[in-house]
Amino acid sequence: MLIPGWLLQHEVTVEAWVSEGPYGPKYSAPVVxxxxxxxxxxxVRNPAGEEVTSSSTFYALPTETCPAKSRVTLPSGRVTTVIASYRHDAGTLPAPAHREVQLQ
Known part of the structure; x- marks a missing residue:
């Protein structure tokens, strides 16, 4: 079972982190x-296990790609960075599969 579409009331723009280049981070094309x-x-804890402060979290379909360090633009126009992204799959339990993305 997937997260219901009626819960997905917001839109964010995600530029997935690709690599570090000589002039800074490289990102993929923006995706809404x-x-x-x-x-x-x-x-929250970042991938290195350190405690950091997350200002926002969004929940999306589990198929979305949002690796750590990706750049995200919120509906307010604020640009932030992904701390960590987790895929949640309940298996046969009656809970929706989704992706949780923690933002700086």
Whole structure:
């Protein structure tokens, strides 16, 4: 079961991080992602296991690609960076599969 479409009320623009270049990070072309955006500050762990502050989290279809370090533009116009992205799959349980993306 996937996250219901009616929950995906917001749109963010994601530029997936590709690599570090000689002049800074390289990103893929921007993609608009339908999601549920929660602007709430909380402590999370980054991929290195360090505690960092997340200002927002969005939930999208599990097929979306949002690797750490990707650049995200929120509906407000604020540009932020992905701390971590997790795919949640409940298997046979009656819970929706989705992707959770934690933002700086």
């Amino acid at each position: 992602v339908r999601c549920f955006l929660e602007e709430k500050t909380r402590m």
